[in-house]
Amino acid sequence: MARRSIRQPSSTDDLDARKATILEAVVREHIDTAQPVGSSAVAATSHLAVSSATVRSEMVTLEREGYLAQPHTSAGRVPTDKGYRYFVDHLQAGVVGEAQQQQIKDFFANVRGEVEDVLAQTSTLLSQLTSYTSVVVGTGHAQSAILSTQLVSLDARHQLLVTVFADGSVTKHSILSVFDVSHVEVAEASRQLNALLIGTVLDARVQVPSRNDHVATLVREAVATLHAQAPTLDGEQVFIGGSSKVAEAFDGVETVRQVLAILEQELLVVSLVQDILDQGLSVAIGSEHGFEPLVSCAVIVAPVTIDGHPSGAVGLLGPTRMKYSEAMAAARAVSAQLTQHFHGDDRA
Amino acid sequence: MARRSIRQPSSTDDLDARKATILEAVVREHIDTAQPVGSSAVAATSHLAVSSATVRSEMVTLEREGYLAQPHTSAGRVPTDKGYRYFVDHLQAGVVGEAQQQQIKDFFANVRGEVEDVLAQTSTLLSQLTSYTSVVVGTGHAQSAILSTQLVSLDARHQLLVTVFADGSVTKHSILSVFDVSHVEVAEASRQLNALLIGTVLDARVQVPSRNDHVATLVREAVATLHAQAPTLDGEQVFIGGSSKVAEAFDGVETVRQVLAILEQELLVVSLVQDILDQGLSVAIGSEHGFEPLVSCAVIVAPVTIDGHPSGAVGLLGPTRMKYSEAMAAARAVSAQLTQHFHGDDRA
């Protein structure tokens, strides 16, 4: 688990045992109480047999090296992002509690329905388990082969193109013709589309008919419409659970507002989660993700794979002083179950 | 526009001109400032040529009759739900501003994509226009006829049932067989399903084959799965925009949390909007909707119709001291545009 932030490769990143213990005590206490932690509290709770004075002098060092900070002169210490980072990398190790383990098991034993439903409910579950806002991202079908495609006529000018992908996802696109199209023509176009597209992926080049009759025009239109969305992130699905937890986890109305505003922009959330995954991190703390409005947040992510290849992620968003151990354990457990759930028994 | 609350038919509901003017001044001022309003402020802003003492004695009456309340003895007056109700029914009349009118026009001129996308974006628009959280509800396809249905094989045991409805909506349902099914059988089942279901609505009784071969079993299974969802509200779509506005509009972290928690439960939101529509109201203020956790909220709704029959609604949720005139005007304008947008030119 010893990972290293890409954005903070500055100092040697190693602390002697006592400093580490002190840092740990400060982080634990501060996560618990949300208050600055004083030297005597550390001397008492940590099992170091040293006096508060000793702790104090160590704290001075820890502060100089950037692991701790002081809100004001005569207050205790508070962990910095770097402090949390060290804690996460070296000190914490979480397991999911009995009850929660059971809750997860029960959930996945009983859940049914389409992928979208499962993901949405999973998001709610994860949020309930941790009391943080959860994000579940499902990768789109960009690389998934087309299993079937069908053109349905709504009326003479309106057709609906329904496409089924190998991963079980379905898209629809409406097509507006500039001329009236008969049912026979729609059926024929549908047949041709199937012939053309089945087995291909969205960004594949396809030989479309160049004739100028109704059917050919319709086919060209349909293919164009379908392919038009390929380059975008379309098909990405985001499920956010427990946004009300934002109001609990952060204080300051303005912070709450900002975080909620971010969560509203789903594309932003997807790219945030992607970024973190790409960096090979499982947690991004404070400024690490480089997302200005989220400096007071920490984001935990755990990838989900289907049949071996990455196909989504589950995430948690909380304050930097979040309960990393529990939250990371929960995220990992849920992502593992999700991976397993989509492995074989229920594909779509 | 003079509507009457169903839940408050108690008193005569009529005020003489001066009381009405005073009530109006109090409501307007309090909406503006969020502060209790004093008699002198009313005497100054309203164009009544009376002294504050006179206003005071009128206020005593208004308070006794339940239109105003006093937070504490030596404070100004604040409108009660009943006060807001009178204001909404008799006193306010809003028009959408030039700029906003333009923004709505531009939006509907440029918007494209599937119904879902349009509704989602509309929700964002409405929220931006008003600075309140918006809710857009799209009625399900419960009464819509089936245009086409298709069974697609994902693998030997997994099939996907894709159904297209006359309103342009598409559903998918996965079906897990207990035996391996060949492609030929799936195609045959698909053909039979089309024959059975095209033109029917979801809650129609359908004569399913009683044989026991693979195809017949598959057909029965598919019909059962499809019909299973008919009685639920499934197919209802809810799009919530601007949930971050909750943090702006309400004060008190706890209130914010509660409102957000409600918004997370989409079914609740749908039924709330439905209730209000059913009562024939366009605004529900405070306790009027009988929803305990939302006593400090007002909800504005405006129905959307497609081809004459009701098919959804747009709504706004804000504090009881919300800007009713503007918000109601905006909701009405948007619902009108939405109605028009789905009228003919772009059906799905």
Add this chain to the structure above:
DNA sequence: GTTAGCACTCGGTAGAATTGAGTGCTAACA
């Protein structure tokens, strides 16, 4: 290197005093 001791800092709290917006009442007035 560790620790006890001590002076010092400074946010938080509690209480008292003050302010001022706003009321209700009353007596006079048109």
Add this chain to the structure above:
DNA sequence: TGTTAGCACTCAATTCTACCGAGTGCTAAC
């Protein structure tokens, strides 16, 4: 009879003060 000026009263909010105490940094002794 309705309106108003005047006035005593109320009470949240603000300001000021004193003070407490948690916590620090430093130093001298162990």
